[in-house]
Amino acid sequence: MNELPQQLVNGLLLGSMYGLVAIGYTMVYGIVQLINFAHGEIFMVGGFGALTVYLYVLPDGTSLWVALPLMLIGGIIVAVLVAVGAERFAYRPLRTAPRLAPLITAIGLSLALQQAVWAWYPDARSAITFPQIDGGPFEIGSVTIQTGDVFLLIAAPISMAILAYFVMKTRTGRGMQATAQDPDTAKLMGINTDRIIVVAFALGATFAAIGAVAYGLKYGEVQFRMGFILGLKAFTAAVLGGIGNIYGAMLGGVVLGVAEALSTAYIADIPGMDQFGSQSWANVWAFVLLILVLLFRPQGLLGERVADRA
């Protein structure tokens, strides 16, 4: 069996998830030049928000067709509240402080959110099962697509399209672009930059929550540490694509996911490389790729074109 098409699909799916989370890193960075390291945990609380709706709000046995949209909304609400709260209480007071201060706050916030879920969410000390969509996998030629992955496959491009429309066409979106270019001038032009920053955080959290629901459906579980590694990967994806560039975030995610899948599948076949090809080396190859891109194209794959920065 030729496994290349399947491995490409595996990578594409994993990459789409990285991309959804990477959007949050890239938007916040594009506007306030802050790397919001707690974004992985915003993703995580989004997953728990969706789970809460399923477990504690909806009656038992609700069809997933009804539950899923409500879970999405619940996840988004929780993630947005946490993100906006973080912005208001953890980052805004430090906006004029040296660059390093909010970064350290972000890491502290990330640990605090993990520990909060660990300590207070019922049964969250180990993984909690997430509801699954019934039905068998879809076979297209030699490629198998899981039912749980269909959500991701649909949600990722739609999210991107909505985001692109929002940033390019709406008044707030143009305000974001202006703030990204020059916050001071934007303020002089009558743009409420504080509001724009809140919107950037909220949008990033929305996509993170969509990603978290996709994660739950794909892997069948959520857990308090799920955002940590995934957040790091998404940050890597954002840098790979050109941090500050929303299309770059998605592209960076997909490139990273495909690189991981292909390195697991094929590097061991290269003579002399057999011990570097297993899945446990996928992270290493992902970072080798990142280093190569930063060495030869420091602005990232798509670059950080100022006009697109939002």
Add this chain to the structure above:
Amino acid sequence: MRQRSLIAITAALAAGALTLTACGSRDGDGGSDSNGGGTTVVIGVDAPLTGDLSALGLGIKNSVDLAVKTANKDKYVEGVTFKIEALDDQGQPSAGQQNATKFVANEDVLGVVGPLNSSVAESMQKVFDDAKLVEVSPANTNPALTQGPDWQTKKERQYKSYFRTATTDAIQGPFAAQYVYNDAKKKKVFVIDDKKTYGAGLAATFSEEFKKLGGQVVGTEHIDPDTKDFSAVATKVKSSGADVVYYGGEYPQAGPLSKQIKAAGAKIPLVGGDGIYSADFIKLAGASGTGDLATSVGAPVEELPSAKEFVANYKTEGYKEAYEAYGGYSYDSAWAIIEAVKKVVEDNNGELPDDARAKVTEAMQGVSFDGVTGKVSFDEFGDATNKQLTVYSVENGAWNAAKSGTYGG
């Protein structure tokens, strides 16, 4: 420029954050107060009480607690009251070593039950041995812990203070291979491990025996236990044409792995060791996990006559968590320490001697009693003399014993 250096700092901080998560919180109360006229002896427990492996860890802690309560109730050792002090190692060797140091510093601790993970045990052994503090693990199965790194050619005991009630992977891996080849009639295996001390060791002993029997290893993989996406590995398994997967590792990865392999279209069973023998595995593997197999040390606790009392008492105490795979062994480990303390106290006219720790370690070698899991005693390496194993399979959402036996070599 400013932005580039920001990314560099960020990367450095990210690396720092990775290490930070290795620590985290741990609870536990110091238990150095002695009560009334009697002496208090503390039995330490080191296990992952939080995190992915906490189901197994809490089962260990509760079972030791039960042993201590039983000994106190029966006044098993005249004039001695036992207490437990449980520390959380989160499955991390660094945390385990810190806990070991903490136990050594507390003079009332005369023995420690734990840890769960072989890799954690590696980091603790020397600390305990230097202090002559006895450590009895209910769960470590890596042969090197007792018989030295060259155990396949030249067995050599590493630490005189280390004992275990569980049997080793030198027996468990081949036992699984014989079952898979002879009973389940599978000939082509895909071997996966998590590169940790336990998982890699188990996968190696399995592969060796499987090949010796005439089976074929059609592929190998190592996975990163920090990730959840095994789709690339699952696809490799499918295209390899294997009819069975052996996984050396633990249930937090084994569950999703089993699920993703089946989802990729390879409807073949996943076989693992005692590290996947947990109710949580079934939860994580989902409906498609039916037919998956695990070997575990000893006979099923529920079936041994010696274990009936343990199961009943465990229920009476009303512990919130199940005793899981290592409950019986943990109870026996704690009881071995209690027996050793009893002998030391009796030899010293009913009092603890000044060099109690060294004496208890010495006494441990000669301990022999009928425990929950059968006869409990230790050979010249500190390994359990009881070498029984059982194969379990997942049926109707529960583990069912398929075959018990001792590995014939």
